[in-house]
């Protein structure tokens with residue numbers, strides 16, 4: 001909680017050239033927008049069906065005892081493996097970038 | 102009623118017409134998992150429901166009658182929960198086939214009730230578009246309306262109905278609010294296309310002929326849903342606070358695994374200690390009723406068949422009913438409360454290492470009572486390879502049918518001495534060792550399978566975590582009733598037939614004086630035929646007969662040995678049977694026999710369920726041979742070790 005404004009960025013890994021932010025890198029309670037799913041269609045489908053679609057808002061709310069992310073999407077709680085989370089490219093939602101595009 | 106719209110075209114269509122006139126409309130109830138389908142179904146049908154299996158696959162089919170008013174009833178079918186129509190999982194396949202009218206046993210539905218959890222409307226409404234393509238009369242049920250309001254959400258359901266062009270009802274299926282409106286819809290459903298075969302429409306996640314990549318197709322569909330939801334002024338409810346608080350404990354780094362272990366221990370405890378008095382009661386009931394019946398019948402072959410064959414055979418299986426019910430009571434509570442999904446998340450990392458996934462935890466746990474419901478439960482494992490691996494290793498879990506065999510042999514051969522102070526005796530250690538052996542075999546097998554036959558990249562494990570809810574006694578009670586029916590039906594059919602065949606084999610070839618001595622009977626001869634094969638394990642033909650009869654069900658060996666040794670009414674704690682066994686079997690051979698039973702797939706019902714669940718003989722034959730191989734080599738080694 002309380003991660004708003006520029007301070008929140010400092011805890012995050014820098015977006016490297018070519019590299020992007022992955023869901024697995026996002027601290028708890030930081031809402032992000034899904035940009036791309038780097039998975040073959042068959043393995044992406046369970047995610048798509050549950051509302052994890054490019055453009056959706058995702059918030060990691062907790063991590064499992066083994067450190068896998070538990071996310072909130074559209075009011076549903078979903079548990080992922082960190083391997084899966086690392087295939088989800090995300091973008092930060094800073095307060096001003098919400099009207100992008 | 103529409104009438105005489107089709108000209109008679111000979112007897113075939115005439116009879117089809119008659120059939121149509123007598124049948125009532127069929128309505129399919131579909132929706133995502135956990136949206137409240139079963140709760141609504143039970144509300145609507147009460148006890149007027151029956152469970153059956155679809156042919157081909159063992160997906161249980163729940164069909165119930167809904168009494169709309171005095172003279173009108175319709176039929177409702179509760180289909181497996183789905184997220185989409187890609188038919189990736191067995192559940193999705195069945196639901197899709199049912200909607201398209203392609204299931205053999207189920208006619209095409211005349212209308213659809215789509216039920217969704219309205220607290221997460223957007224993702225749930227992704228099903229609307231494909232369902233509307235069916236062009237069937239459709240009702241959209243916005244369930245969990247109470248939770249939506251409680252958590253500060255809102256929705257203009259009239260506007261939603263208008264935008265989607267379907268009837269919409271808001272419900273709280275748990276307490277029955279709005280259910281009458283659902284009934285109104287059902288009572289208005291007419292049988293369609295009388296005399297004509299129902300049109301087959303193809304449901305798909307991705308519209309056909311659209312060259313969009315799948316992800317784009319989904320995104321486009323989602324945009325349309327979002328637009329509708331926005332215009333219906335949907336306000337997403339806030340997070341469920343109680344769920345957050347409970348998850349802080351149940352998914353806590355330290356408490357989480359501890360609670361998990363406690364739950365597993367309680368489930369085991371319930372199967373193995375709390376269920377025992379109930380099982381003893383049932384056993385007493387069966388034996389005393391058998392005796393009562395025997396005293397009414399005159400001595401002769403019929404009494405022998407009825408009492409020694411059928412009563413004893415069916416009885417030996419029915420005693421497990423309390424245990425299975427206790428297990429399902431606990432599993433039902435865990436599932437309905439929402440904890441089971443958390444348990445799957447906690448188990449996932451361990452399962453992942455073996456090559457499985459967290460969803461396999463529930464089936465494997467059920468396997469400790471009985472492999473059959475466990476194999477059915479594995480349907481929730483989304484990845485097909487993972488599901489196959491899960492059901493392949495399920496019979497290694499020490500099911501309760503092995504217990505009477507273990508109990509008999511342990512009591513007969515293992516001394517009742519302390520091993521580690523007061524906590525553990527030799528006997529308990531052996532029993533624990535047998536459980537461990539099963540787990541080890543399961544782990545190694547899963548590991549091997551996932552690297553050979555079922556090799557695949559690790560799937561993307563996505564698990565829905567429903568909010569915690571108080572389980573309702575009504576729905577759990579109904580489920581237990583179902584379970585009992587299914588179990589008794591099975592006991593009644595399979596075991597009944599096997600009991601009769603076995604009894605016949607002991608009666609022939611008949612001598613003038615009556616049935617032959619057991620070693621000359623057909624059964625005894627079968628034992629002698631296989632004796633050379635099991636001699637290296639230290640078993641003689643008597644055990645051989647037991648191994649053959651226990652193919653029907655493992656615990657049958659106890660009764661068979663009783664019959665062979667001429668011990669009346671043998672059970673696993675019968676002293677005479679233990680003494681006779683000690684004369685005939687060496688200690689190493691007894692341990693070999695225990696190991697054999699730990700591994701071998703001595704259960705034809707499991708083989709039959711495997712065939713249905715995998716859609717062919719390949720997997721059950723492979724599984725049976727593999728387990729037999731392990732059992733034989735395990736016993737072979739054990740006999741030489743001890």
Ligand SMILES: Nc1nc2c(ncn2[C@@H]2O[C@H](COP(=O)(O)OP(=O)(O)O)[C@@H](O)[C@H]2O)c(=O)[nH]1
Pocket residue numbers: 132133134135136137138139140141182244245246247248272273274275276437438570571572573
């Ligand atoms: N609060 C609330 N809970 C509900 C409602 N309908 C169902 N439930 C609960 O939701 C859970 C899942 O319901 P179930 O019928 O098993 O869902 P299914 O998976 O779609 O068959 C159960 O614990 C129900 O008691 C409802 O309208 N309101």
Ligand SMILES: [Mg+2]
Pocket residue numbers: 138139140
């Ligand atoms: Mg259900």
